[in-house]
Amino acid sequence: MNFDLTDEQRAIQATVAEFARERVAPRAEEMDRNEAFPYDLVAEMADLGLMGLPFPEEYGGAGADTVSYALAIMELARVDASTAITMAAHVSLGASPFYLFGSEEQKRRYLVPLAQGRMLWGFGLTEPGAGSDAGNTQTKAELRDGKWIVNGTKAFITNSGTELTGGTTITAATGTRSDGKPEITNLIVPQDTVGFTRSKKYRKMGWRASDTRELAFADAEIPAENVLGRRGDGLRNFLTILDGGRISVAALSVGLAMGAYDEALKYARERRAFGKPIGKFQAIQFKLVDMLVEIEHAKLMTLKAAWEKDGGRDYAQTASLAKLYAAEVSRRVVNEAVQIHGGYGFMDEYPVSRMYRDQKVNEIGEGTNEMQRLLIARMIGL
């Protein structure tokens, strides 16, 4: 048993923390207010190597491990959840499918520019009528004259419509299996595909500086070779991707909670009532201690899942536990952080009010709390 980070993990954490503090934090409020996707920050993140952090150098990545990746997401989310999800979705949802299931040629063509951060990519699983029930994919693709003809709609797709986006990988029903269930396949849909359109950005309660859109396919034509992984493996492959994605959202939740705790601790020292700093009141002290206990717990669980993944172990259960717990911890922590701020916490210019709004989706994205519980119940044999 050893809780020490390696030199590299520590250096990556320190560098990302510095970057987050100096470059991201000062802009977070404005980006949130204007729903502005930060192209210049993404370019800086690309130069730093964040956009391809866990991929091997030969594919344009930084060659770091999942623990480093989780630490990086935590540090970004600590100051701005939008920037953190832009990176997390890009790495774990956009680029990972190419790394895990792509042919060598697809890796060269897509993974390299994605890992270098020159291009962003979407992951299109959710549909207006198929969220938790992701297997109920209504989007259909038919092979006609050497081309896939795609029809359907995808909902809530992150990074799908920025100026840097090169396309989205989707799940589509490509036929019927021998057992009568739909055959689901992953298809690579480039942005310039005729018949493929993106809606305007959704107007969101949180993660407002991240790019989320609805996608529409109307007889969209893509080349026959644009299949990622094996035909028929689409749902299984995407569920594997979501296992890794849970580490992302767990780390994002932990980071957000750390940020809210930082703000609350600082405020408790400064704000005075009844002639003393409010941090001298036991009621406030206990809140901060309880926040810290839960954050520490969620962080350990998240890093354990990352460590299991790095060791090539089966990490799905720990990742689900961490995602579920960290998402709920982030809710309790941001709630108390606002409470400690009193009326000021309800005001836009205090970061905790943004964190409060940014938090909610942690309990929804990449598997709702309810679905995590169902999933874990199944894992423990119920």
Place this chain on the structure above:
Amino acid sequence: MKIVVTVKLVPDANTEKRIDPATKRLVRAGVETVLNPFDEYAIEAALQLKERLAAAPGSAEPATVTVFSMAPESAREVLRKALAMGADDAVLLCDAGLQGSDVWATAYAVAAALKKVGFDLVVTGGLADDGNTGGVPGALAEYLGVPGLTNARAIEVADGKLKVQRETDTGYQVVTGPMPALVSVTMAIGEPRYASLKGIMGAKKKTITTISLAELGLDRAVGSDGAKTEVRELAAPPVRGKGRVVEASDGAQGAQVIFDYLKEKKLV
């Protein structure tokens, strides 16, 4: 072209520090050691120079950047940060006999080591965040027997000659000189880059060579034995009194009170 950047490792300015009254030295336990912030500018200057030389048409052999520090063995991890920023390798002059070196002893020992390492250009920071004398660069140039071009805000190398913009209170001077040479830089040289994550991952593979005092064969004592200065007394700065808070019914009245006060002190 071989560029050597001298870096000092200093206690993190953001942590509370204590002086041991017996040794009159800083208590290092519990204080994190970091790269002297001013030396990050020196590294940046060297890396920029290397990149510019590489991009120049018809450049001969590629420039290399070596970071050098006289520091305890524990400095290795901090030197990795310089390597992660992009330096090619590092040299650590490390010996118990160097403890207690003052500006003279530091410059004398570092000069001997740099002669051994070899260089075309030495780049230093302007000031160490702890010792704060700014005395090392000048003394180092003297002992190296090379021109010392201090306070540079820009460095250029062309046709084997050096051209720097030397910052002054009112502007800058353009100074040229032959190489080998030493240049100390100011913060105007450009914001130090972040270590890239690829750089961090690659830093482990770069070499950090250690040199001991014996290898230098110095003819004079360094460390506290050779120090020409001695710290006689150390005191914490006096605690500042509480500032005066002006309470006023409106801005204009407040401004008047402050103005009267400044006038009374003959400050306006």
